[in-house]
Amino acid sequence: MTPPGNVQSVSIDDLPDPLPAGLSVLDVREDVEWAYGHIAGATHIPLGELPARLDEVPVGQLLVVCKVGGRSAQATMWLSGQGYEVVNLDGGMLDWEAAGRAMISETGQDPQVV
Structure with a gap:
């Protein structure tokens, strides 16, 4: 896929906490990464x-996340081309975790980014 270039991105510092109503989150990481820690909802x-x-992607404003921001940038570019209103989380879940933002886990252990 094309490297990030004209991707609309937001840093964790510019992302409201809690996330605004009406903003959906799409996590494009692999299953094991998701299981260890992700954003509720x-x-x-x-x-x-x-x-x-594609039919499972929420409509409306969409924040796309991965571990660092590379895969989500690819997804953001592609989804934008499909007509979605999307923004990439620059720094991904690593920045989310470092900022102390809430996460949940499917492993029964404390959530973490792997």
């Missing part, structure tokens, strides 16, 4: 499955 569709699962 986020939709999980791994990047490689995104084209086949």
